[in-house]
Amino acid sequence: MYELNAEESAIVSVVRDWVDRQVKPVVRDLEHANTYPGTLIEQMKSMGIYGLAIPEPWNSAGVSTPCYAAVTEELARGWMSLAGAMGGHSVVAKLLVNFGTQEQQDHYLPRMTTGEIRATMALTEPGGGSDLQAMRTVARRDGDDYVINGSKTWITNARRSQLIALLCLTDPDARPTHSGISILLVEKGPGFSVSRDLPKLGYKGVESCELAFDDFRVPATSLLGTEEGRGFGQMMRGLEIGRIQVASRALGVGRAALEDALKYSQERESFGQPIWKHQSVGNYLADMVTQLTAARQLVQYAARRYDDGGRADMEAGMAKLFASETAMKIALDAVRIHGGYGYSTEFDVERYFRDAPLMIVGEGTNEILKNVIVRQLVARNRVTR
Template structure:
């Protein structure tokens, strides 16, 4: 454990109170405005939440995987937009740099990421390369001065606010698939880098994504992550286990929030002279949701402990992501059903969570990709 028991307990308690007293009352406003208020963003930074997983030597909290999961299990009990604000700095936007960056690159970027002064973004997905990341078309042509990047990235989380992008581009056109792909650290404002319009999404309003466009964008040699060509796809894959566990814990937290809201509503809402919580079919929906959320919580915590023990958790992390993201979708659907007509109305917030939850089955690897990862790893274990 990176933190002693008492310090971790204090951190979790602080996050729980912050979510309950500060963030939850803002959920509707953030959704309506499609923006997180600047003062709230600063409060999140002051709590150190931008640097949960960044090592202490670079200004972060340096939490272990289990500690990060436990914090996320509290942070996720509100709109996922707030988590998304810090998500890239703690996950895919920083972990590649932490794992494979040079010391100079780490010292240049990580301290500012830890404080939230610098927002990072992970630019992998393209218009024709999502789950099939090996087919990306963005190129990085080597020159005497460095590299010239050309291509478009799509649906990039936090792109409109990012100060630095981890960009994946093909440096060797002769190598097919994932081979010949390298990662670059490209700063916002670099000539040739531009952004598309902010995407209008089904849910998670307040969390912004957009295209990132490279048009003869010149970067120096030291922008190459780790200053090694051809390691980009390997870097991308290495960050996935932690990212999948983090997202899984957010799914669990959202499910638990929905279960609490549904239980309270069912205990208060009366039909036929009694609370609907007394009806067995409503009880069945509550029980199914409770059991599934509990199973997902246990899966995530156990896998986090295994990762901290330096075990290979590729299969288990994929299991967590697949089960937890599908589970929260079912829980959200039941929550709408338990609330009845109220669940379809904006003022209760249940319909918002229903829309927000749908994204979890898509990003950080779709459910179908998780199935492939799990099955292929199972087959490999036979050899």
């Protein structure tokens, strides 16, 4: 599976056992009731899961990105929403590690390690979607403060996060537009409202919200780093770990669907034999395990590339693109294998089928990611004339 040392393999094993003992027995009821998994989140904090992406000196138990991906896969195998509950948090942690001032790092990272502070990122706007340069949220300098006006949407964990990495325009007149984009580290206060939780097909239990900023004032020290206009590049690096995380969520959903389908195909009989022996079902299973294994290898490749410190947007994009499309296909094939029971809410495969599309459209739609991939492909293979 993953190429991990003994210590990291033990961490993944602990999370796997926890998922089997604590998550799987309760997930169906929590998900169908759209109930926030408070008890499970607290257990994740105590296990150190919220600090996995944070290295020393702020956390002595940080792990490699391949290990982080493996833990994410295990969480999503139990319930994709649990992996989502720590995804944006990890992106913000990496933003602080890579670009924050010493004061910002020391202020936030120790408490983010324990989960005392939970963080999320606010990128998407109602009219912009994956086009981050089309944003209209503006932060204007006013003395020692920024005054923020605008709105964001589809912000996961927004109600329960204490820290938001807000992507906004600090220079609306800058050309090109991205040179006027910055990240502000904001906490809730007057002028910042979470207007509503968005209803969703899947991804239940954790909230995805609309945010509104109306003359919301934050100190100038909220700027990530020391220079305005760096936010777009900073967030693109942050989205590399974000896309590896989403790809790992897809692996977890695909693996859960495969495991359920494999079990059911051995228990269910038709025409006097287990259904896996029927060629049509057996072919589904063969394709599912092959595609899932290939997707995991691509995620590992992206994770290793990220840890090497070089640019990994192409690798992370390929991993997220392939893993998410694979998870969607596996989830559908698991429904096919279950037959009519696959359409029943008494079986988990219907949940996998509802959760899988989130990874296709989240953290940059797959259509956008193909643009990212091909731009990097050409940039790395320029034809000289």
